[in-house]
Amino acid sequence: MKPIRILTSVLDLLAEIDDYESLLFTRRWHEVGEFELRINRHKRHAELLRRGNLIMLGASRNKVGIIKHREITLDEGGKASETWLVKGIALKGIVAQRLVVPPAGDSHDRANGTAETIMKHYVNNHVVNPTDVKRKIDMLVLASDQQRGSQISWESRFKNLAEELVEISKASGLGWDVILDFQQKKWIFDVYEGRNLTVNQTENPPVIFSPQFESLKQLSFVESDYNYKNYGYIAGQGEGEDRRVVEIGDAEGLSRIETFIDARDISEEDENQQALPEAEIIAKLQQRGQQKLAKFAQEFFLEGQILTNSPFEYEKDYNLGDIVTIQNREWGVTRDARITEIKEIYEPGGFQIEATFGESRPTLIKKLKQELAQISGEVRK
Structure with a gap:
């Protein structure tokens, strides 16, 4: 064992x-x-x-x-x-013990930069070097910022820190973790990039998970449009007909599936309480709309049990966060997807690996959280 x-x-x-x-x-x-x-x-x-x-x-x-x-x-x-x-x-779940508390004199904790910079900004402000020293977790320190990921703008108000990191991680594709440093006797928060191991790239040896390649023992595949939305009405601040509403999406006719996105928590003022330009407010609402619509994308769930004696060695040829190719020729399924979850199972009978490729199937709790997120903006206002 x-x-x-x-x-x-x-x-x-x-x-x-x-x-x-x-x-x-x-x-x-x-x-x-x-x-x-x-x-x-x-x-x-x-x-x-x-x-x-x-x-x-x-x-x-x-x-x-x-x-x-x-x-x-x-x-x-x-x-x-x-x-x-x-x-x-x-x-890394210890960051869930903190909320994103806005700085004094501002309604939100705001950050602009790469996804990595923003994630480390929030961990620094609310765990590593918070204004209120009673919120500090002494064991946690930050790895150096390598400014990886796409450029984004983010603001948060009394949201759970771990949930915010999850949102930024999904928006950027970056992963995050807390590892141990025995020399410093510290916990290290850092951000990671996965490798592209898909069949159509040439930089890395490709990894194909397929029953035909004897690399998968079991595979389940689900595709669904039940939760699919492709056009959003994003409502910001204001009341009634004076409420600011922007739209996002380009679908028309039968293919258009609309949803309402409450973004009342997005501030229309900067940190100095000065009104933001209208174009900047609209851009922030559109960014929120893109983030929320991504949660209503067409669903493809791929889960499989990986053969431990497959041609590919775990943590060498592939690892959590890598993008690989999954294929079942008999089903006509070939997809490139990130390994977002790995279950390591240790039992007297041996060692097993179960992987989730792309999004995991939503549990009831996740679905309820998604619904509650639509009304949480008003609560935090």
């Missing part, structure tokens, strides 16, 4: 275990991953799996979780059934 190191939050090693029932460790490119560990409570060092401690898979400094929950049951099986279920989140 894969060794698991148990650490304190300040990176002191408590123990290492390799005798447990199972481990499911989920890594995510845009969002926050999680883990589930099952271990008999009588096994060595099980008592150290306490809330607040960290687990690290082997020596992988980028596969770290913080324990948030544990539970146990006892039935007529007695001692043999006394198994702890230990759950937690990927370490």
Whole structure:
């Protein structure tokens, strides 16, 4: 079984275990991953799996979780059934403990620049070097800004920091993570770019996941227009007929599917409380519209179990965040998609990898959050 190191939050090693029932460790490119560990409570060092401690898979400094929950049951099986279920989140999820609080004298925390610069701006302002020192998490530091990603403009007001990073990540294609630095005894926040490993590029050796290439054991494919919208009415500030509304999209006739996007939280003033030019306000509303319409795109869900003895080696030939080609000739399906989620499954019977290519299927909670996001602007105003 894969060794698991148990650490304190300040990176002191408590123990290492390799005798447990199972481990499911989920890594995510845009969002926050999680883990589930099952271990008999009588096994060595099980008592150290306490809330607040960290687990690290082997020596992988980028596969770290913080324990948030544990539970146990006892039935007529007695001692043999006394198994702890230990759950937690990927370490990068600690940024979800903060909101984006606007600076004094301004309605929003605003940033302009590359996607990486903006992500690190918000982490710096609200975790690493916040104005209120009580909000600071001493263990977290920023990696240097390499200014990767597209140029964007962003503003936020009392939104969850992790959710904002997810939005910027999806808009730019960049990933983000928190890894360990044992030399500094710190947690390092950084941003990452995936590789293009698709079949039609020549810079890198291509990676094709296909049953025909004996690289996939299972594959599920879904395409759907149920949630599809392609034309938006984006409403900014104002009331009734005086409310500012801009439109985005070019679909017509039967192919046009309209939606309303509430963007009342977008300010029409700058940080000095001066009115912004109308063209700039419209551009901000259009950018918000593009971001929201992207969530209503035609849905393609690809999930598969990757053969561990496939021609491609995990973390060498491909990794989380890389763009690969997925193909099933019998279905007539060939798509290029980013690996956005990888589940590493460790059991006595062996090691398995399950991957999500592109967007993951929305859960009920995600759908509810999407609906609530439409009304949240008024709440935060």
